[in-house]
Amino acid sequence: MRCIIIKGLRPEYNGFVSAIRGRLTHPTLMELESLLANQEMLARRMADISMKDEEEALFARTK
Known part of the structure; x- marks a missing residue:
């Protein structure tokens, strides 16, 4: 059963x-x-963190 789960x-x-x-x-x-x-x-959690980083990067202002 474990092998079936892992292979899937x-x-x-x-x-x-x-x-x-x-x-x-x-x-x-x-x-x-x-x-x-x-x-x-x-x-x-990693997906949420990377999405937040992308959002911040879209709104960052450069000088």
Whole structure:
């Protein structure tokens, strides 16, 4: 089941997949769910931060 979930992830999760595969012990399904939830939350925060930076850059005045 873990392999099916990991293989079905989108390409933007490739770094996450590499980290999971590099672990000495594989996470349980519950741990994998928690790790994926944390990864998704981090991706959303990063997207929000980059969007705010772009907005500020659009309105920045140069001297």
